[in-house]
Amino acid sequence: MGRLRILVVDDDQVLRDGLSALIGFDSSLGDKTMITARDGQEALVRCIADPPDLVVMDIRMPRMDGIEATRRIVRERPGVKVLALSTLTTQEYVAPMLAAGASGYLVKDRTEELIPAIHAVLADEFYISPRVSDVLVRMALAKLDAESTGEQGASSTREEKTYPKLAPQELSAVGWLAHGFSNAEIADAMGISVGSVKSYLAKAGEKLATRDRVQLLIRATELGLVHPAIDGASH
CATH class of the missing domain: 1.10.10.10 (Winged helix-like DNA-binding domain superfamily/Winged helix DNA-binding domain)
Structure with missing residues (x-):
């Protein structure tokens, strides 16, 4: 594998920079270039212009949320993997994010899972946090x-x-x-x-x-x- 390009997307600059540093300093991923974006709109533009190998995507962001950004990125650049990273674990966010094409869904307070999740997604596996x-x-x-x-009280005609x-x-x-x-x-x-x-x-x-x-x-x-x-x- 050549030099990895990983895009971290989050509207919180402190968290965005922290995640970028955490991933960037991990030697198990080899040589890598870290890129950041502050929302889904900026992430989409970056992915279309110069596609990364992986996007670590927040969900709730201004201008364009992570669900819509993931949908468009996967459609425009099918080779780009998206790993959702969010505090949101309810059905209204999990299901649409996976349906949009995310290859994994990770909870923000489980950062110890981040590197294993990245390895899994880059190996064409799905990574779903236990929660x-x-x-x-x-x-x-x-x-x-x-x-x-x-179906109670009625005979089902469905095969x-x-x-x-x-x-x-x-x-x-x-x-x-x-x-x-x-x-x-x-x-x-x-x-x-x-x-x-x-x-x-x-x-x-x-x-x-x-x-x-x-x-x-x-x-x-x-x-x-x-x-x-x-x-x-x-x-």
């Missing part, structure tokens, strides 16, 4: 409850989809994914290689007809394969 994973799971469960309530059964290793990998684990962390937990983890998750995604990790997590929750109450000891 955000829990939000996604609750979203899926709420959807199930709403559908169940809507139910059936999916192939997940193999034990595939199910275990999805379970760890529900805790926000990266491929490397899942590999350590399961005692297998990272390549095997990727294979198990890819097979699970194919069986559940999903295109990425976020959809896989939500679909697995809808089908009752993972649950917020699950803990690592059960794997």
